Amino acid sequence: MQIHKNGEYWILRTEVRGAHIARSLGKGTRAQALDRAAVYLSIGGFAGKDESAGEISRAYEAAHPQLAEATRAINRCTMDRLSIYRGDAESLPAWLESQGMGRQTVAKHLRTAKTIYAWAARTGRVGRNPYADVKYSPGQVQKRWKYVSVGECRAMIAAAPHRGWACLIGLARYAGLRRAEALSLRWDDIDGGLIHVWPRGDDGHSTTKQAYRAVPVSEALAELLLDRSLESPCEHVSGNISRRLHQIIKDAGVEDYAKPLHTLRKCCESDWVRIVNWPTVCQWMGHSASVSQKHYLRPTDEDIRKITG
Numbered sequence: 001m002q003i004h005k006n007g008e009y010w011i012l013r014t015e016v017r018g019a020h021i022a023r024s025l026g027k028g029t030r031a032q033a034l035d036r037a038a039v040y041l042s043i044g045g046f047a048g049k050d051e052s053a054g055e056i057s058r059a060y061e062a063a064h065p066q067l068a069e070a071t072r073a074i075n076r077c078t079m080d081r082l083s084i085y086r087g088d089a090e091s092l093p094a095w096l097e098s099q100g101m102g103r104q105t106v107a108k109h110l111r112t113a114k115t116i117y118a119w120a121a122r123t124g125r126v127g128r129n130p131y132a133d134v135k136y137s138p139g140q141v142q143k144r145w146k147y148v149s150v151g152e153c154r155a156m157i158a159a160a161p162h163r164g165w166a167c168l169i170g171l172a173r174y175a176g177l178r179r180a181e182a183l184s185l186r187w188d189d190i191d192g193g194l195i196h197v198w199p200r201g202d203d204g205h206s207t208t209k210q211a212y213r214a215v216p217v218s219e220a221l222a223e224l225l226l227d228r229s230l231e232s233p234c235e236h237v238s239g240n241i242s243r244r245l246h247q248i249i250k251d252a253g254v255e256d257y258a259k260p261l262h263t264l265r266k267c268c269e270s271d272w273v274r275i276v277n278w279p280t281v282c283q284w285m286g287h288s289a290s291v292s293q294k295h296y297l298r299p300t301d302e303d304i305r306k307i308t309g
Contacts, residue, residue, distance in 0.1 A: 003030070012033075022122070051126065057079035075112055114131045148254070163227060176215065190233075193217050269296045269297065
């Protein structure tokens with residue numbers, strides 16, 4: 001066993017089952033670090049005793065304060081499932097399917113389990129990652145989401161109960177903003193023909209979905225944002241947002257569709273990629289090209305008509 005300092009943090013290193021394990025002992029003096037190391041050893045932290053799924057889940061969350069709340073919820077859901085699962089690692093996908101989950105959901109839970117247990121193995125909470133070699137194919141993602149035309153979007157904006165809801169719809173369809181980004185937008189974030197999307201996590205940390213980017217303001221969106229009578233673009237938008245959006249869709253005479261705001265974001269990217277180079281569009285959207293290709297891009301009716309005449 002060894003302890004050494006890495007910047008401001010003390011690190012405990014040892015070997016478990018032939019694997020080299022490291023665990024952070026936090027900040028402080030060497031004496032304090034030694035005391036913490038003694039506690040870890042006394043409770044079996046490096047004695048080969050695997051921690052439970054619940055213990056690993058809580059430790060992982062505490063060690064990763066930068067995670068978005070949505071990611072935390074997914075992690076908790078996965079670890080809750082693993083807490084009641086009694087089979088071997090290879091049989092986990094089949095068991096999850098037996099619980100009524102689709103292949104995409106099963107694949108997400110397996111990815112989460114691999115990530116968390118890889119961390120648990122590195123930090124000595126388990127001897128090895130039992131899910132490391134489990135293979136599972138989620139199958140092809142079906143791109144059957146509805147393409148909401150600009151005309152349909154205008155009808156939805158006209159049917160919105162007040163200005164805040166109209167701006168929420170416009171920011172998703174014309175600027176590709178995520179719901180949380182639109183709801184937290186301020187007027188001073190809109191300047192010089194650009195929307196400056198800033199990370200605004202509760203704890204000040206940035207995640208993959210909370211990184212600064214600048215998004216251009218189209219003519220249609222600029223017209224919508226001219227009225228600044230509200231304190232912020234989406235002021236007074238509250239309650240069950242998805243339910244209210246489905247009502248707006250109905251009132252606008254538009255065919256109903258799933259995931260109202262996320263679908264508008266997808267439609268925005270589908271339009272942009274036809275007039276602007278793809279890498280730039282991905283920067284504006286705030287995600288990678290692989291995510292764009294897998295989940296966002298699909299042929300529109302106009303694309304099909306160009307071939308069929």
